Amino acid sequence: MKDRIHVPPGRRPAVAAGRPFIALTAALAASSLVVGCAAKPAAQVSREDLEKSVTYTTAPGTGHLERVTWALPNGEPTSLDPALTGDYPGSTVEGNLCEGLTRMNADFSIEPGLAEKITRPDDRTIVYDLRPGVTFTNGDPLTPEDVVYSLERHTRDKKLGSFWSSTYGAVTSVKQTGPAQVTVRFSKPSAIFEQSMATAAGLISQKAYVEKAGAAYGTPKGGVMCTGPFALEKWTPGADITLTRNDRYWDKTRSARTRKVVFTFISDSSTLTSALLAGEVDGTYGPPSTSYPVLSNSGSGTLYLGPSTQMVELLPAQKTGPMADPRVRKALDLAIDKASLVKNVFGPAAEPLNTMVPPGMWGTGPTRTIFEEAYAKLEDTTKPDLQGARALVAEANPSDRSFVAAMPAGDQTGLQILTFVQAAAKEIGLTMTIRQIQPTEFSDLFYNADRRKDVDLVYAMGYSEFANPISYPDNYLRADGLFNWTGYDDPEVRRLMDEGLHTADPRESAELFVKAQALYTPERLVIPLAAPYQQLYMSKRITGAPASFAYLQMPWAAMIGAV
Structure with missing residues (x-):
């Protein structure tokens, strides 16, 4: 898999790409919940109605927002360095900052991302032609050198201990083969490499920035430098992480409608539930299972179900x-x-x-x-x-x-x-x-x-x-x-x-x-x-977030807008 074993964040985050990831967060238990937009106790929701209500996405957000506050119920990320991100908190934030050569949609399908064209001249070679005009959030252009560096970093730096090194087990070379082209060659074909490029294993960082930050890259002190729809504005350890909209973002069809997204770390179930009901927090993925009855019947928001892996x-x-x-x-x-x-x-x-x-x-x-x-x-x-x-x-x-x-x-x-x-x-x-x-x-x-x-x-x-x-x-x-x-x-x-x-x-x-x-x-x-199924709770003032488990690999916050 991109499969992993997710142990309670903080754990040592994830396992290398393509490996089981076991998430030891509380499973989704519910005596009552909301599916789609209809608020019904679970006992009143028939299997037929449930299957009709489960959705990959929520209604598109159209209006612009100044700020959205989002809770991370599994606590604070251990890192935002793509090589060291493999748990719910880090992935939930990072997907809004960094992008890969391919990207995932809410239905888990894969499409070109930073690469506008992907070709396979043979079954042991993949050629990526990069999109023109893509810049990092600091304004510097994306180059093939950044791509080669980011992909090779998972195996080149043994001290780094990338969680994704096994993704590259059959890779023999990653080279620039043109002014805007990178070619990956394999010792044997791979059934999962292209999908892996839409996960943290394929996210691209700026080479110069990473080298300057050193071991601090991905930390509150070092930050990150990627090409996504948001930039990391501030990370206050123990308190919150603030992302700000990247107005240079290359994909105008996916430009963020929200100027700032603030992530708070609320692992206490009762505290999080109270914050959601009071409107102090606008939403969260994986709300507390013990809070489903009250959340599903609240007038402040909606609890959605989405497909999950x-x-x-x-x-x-x-x-x-x-x-x-x-x-x-x-x-x-x-x-x-x-x-x-x-x-x-x-x-x-x-x-x-x-x-x-x-x-x-x-x-x-x-x-x-x-x-x-x-x-x-x-x-x-x-x-x-x-x-x-x-x-x-x-x-x-x-x-x-x-x-x-x-x-x-x-x-x-x-x-x-x-x-x-x-x-x-x-x-x-x-x-x-x-x-x-x-x-x-x-x-x-x-x-x-x-x-x-x-x-x-x-x-x-x-x-x-x-x-x-x-x-x-x-x-x-x-x-x-x-x-x-x-x-x-x-x-x-x-x-x-x-x-x-x-x-x-x-x-x-x-x-x-x-x-x-x-x-x-x-x-x-x-x-x-x-x-x-995946669970998503959003206040009634916002909509647009994907409801499926694919959110972990997506710039989901950029899709949120005012109702």
Whole structure:
């Protein structure tokens, strides 16, 4: 994926491009919410009405605004350096400052961005012809040298520790090949590189500015220098970030309608809810799940649902113990009544999930039918099969039937979900203990094996940053995968995934992926639970923001205008 493992921001932000990103923010729970523009409690929203109401975008904003205040419910960004941005706070802000050679739309489609023309003379070469007249927010022109420097920076500077270096694993060279042209060559074709260029992996910064700022680039002291519709005006640590409209912006069709956007860091649910209801904050992505009832019925704003590439899942954490056995993992999966879990935790704002790749990741292109048909052939685990689950436990006959599931402390939605799973485990003779871990320590579970030594399952919300399933499972499937904690290694799956990742033919890539999916899904490398929708809350004075999860890769704030 651009797929990642998002651990509670602050965590060490993201994983390299194309890797699972697990977002450990509270999942989307709701007993009541607003879909589209109609305010109804979730219990009153039928599945048919919901599907009609889910939207990629909101009504266009037409009027100009002096200021919009936006909340970051996951706290303050750790960095705005594209190479070091991989969590919700940083990505939410950064997409309004920096741009890539391609750009993402609300429906997850990709189109030319800073490159006005993209050609593939062969399947190991991509040529980008840059747009004329593009300038950085300081007025300096964008050059091929800036592009080459920005792309090479992810792998050239080892001390930087770019989260996106794996995006460039098959890249052999990035060179200027004309006055306004950059050519990228590969050792083997890539199925995801062009999509990656619309994410932080492909964002372009000014070479001279980055070199002058050094290690301070992307920090409150060093700032950033990009070409987006906004410029970074001020970052006051612990307080707020202010963006100001870039009046030099090259794309007049996407010029910002708002002069200033101020981001506030409000991680306390009650404080944020009060601020939204009082109109002190104009909007937020991912509002507190505990606040859905009051927000959906407020007269001050609207709560929207949009398509998403997120999924709620449980990650096996050990090579030993009961959860190291795929039969026990499958038993637990079969014991969980996912349909009831979703109904009770998310209302209509999510779907039960049978594998680690959710429907939102299938995209809207011609390969979607391949993914749909393959998913329909997978075992349906949305309803419990206690008899089958007990038989698997009896067959595995684990010496220890007790295990520990970890979650971030204070996440009430996570606790609700794990309590549901705990009851399912008890039904099949397993004993699950829920361990709540402080967020800063919890983030370490994903990168430090010692932190996981007493944990068997980890609760998480994963997501892909673009709509293509081929890369998300990769770090669970390869023997050296960052999140392959059980030691899974299937040569045939590895072959299918490698071939799928390294073909320029989207249909061939999709067909190889679904063959691999049919083989690895029964192993329960993750225990998939639900695929939630994206939530967006905006006050009634503004509109225009994209409602889909693609917002993370978009200049969404530039689309906001007065109603």
